[in-house]
Amino acid sequence: MKTQIKSYLENLTETLNNLDIDAIENCANVLLKAYENGNHIFICGNGGSAATASHFACDINKGVSYGLQKRFKVIPLTDNLGTITAYTNDVGYDIVFEEQLKNFFNPGDVLVGISGSGNSKNVLKAIDFINKNGGVSVGWTGFDGGKLKELAHHSVDANINDMQISEDIHMTMVHVLMKLLKEAVVEIEKPKVKNLYDVRRFTLRKKAKV
Structure with a gap:
């Protein structure tokens, strides 16, 4: 069992080290532009990727936006069970x-589609x-990227033949993007300090920069 654990962690570490940093930065810039323009950011996926979509929405809608005058507008298309x-x-x-x-989309809005295989039909x-209606598409994939890597305007591929590591x-990208976007928007917008939590959070952030 220890050998399996070590092997998994080694493969994960190698995959992290081989990620295309430029592609992740490009994804952050796409999301930041949507924020600046007031566009929606939709996100979707199946199974574990659906859970990632929900987590992404939470981290950006609350984790990044809380305390700011201007907010991100992230809508996970995975969360309305009745509609689905x-x-x-x-x-x-x-x-x-x-x-x-079709209910919510406006030209300029962004969709992040997550598919480990890159071939999920609904994504x-x-x-x-x-793509056909004036939006911006981003694909997060694994394996060889599948059809999604080719179809999306922007793509970040884990590039490993393992669904769990993908x-x-x-x-990991959700959390990296959360930190990147938080740093970016704090510089753009002056936060509304509503309570002690906000005061402490932004004081610590200011000290860390020094």
Whole structure:
């Protein structure tokens, strides 16, 4: 068992070290531009990737935006179970994300599609909708990137033939992007200090910069 643990961690470490830093920075800039322009950021995925989508929305909507005058507008297309099951039952699972976009999408909005294989049909349909209607598409993938890597305007690929490590990379990206975006928006917007938590948080941030 210890050998398996060591092997997994070694593979994870190697994958992290081989990530395309420029691609991650580019993704951060896409999200920051959406923030500056007041656009929505949609995110979707299946299974573990759906959980990552929810986590991403939490970390950006609260973790980055709390205390700021201007907020990110992140909508996870994975979280309305009633809507998802209605479309799945009545129409088909392949369109559950695309159809939700038709309710909320405006030109210039961003969609982050997460698919370990890069071939999830519902993610690909949502990305295709974004591309055809004046949006900006971002793909987070694993393995060889699949169709998503080619279809998305911007892509970050874990580039490893292992679903669990691919998902680990995507969750790491959530936290990296959270920190990058927080640093960026604090410089842009003056926070509204509403309570002691805010005072302490931004005081510590100021000291850390010194």
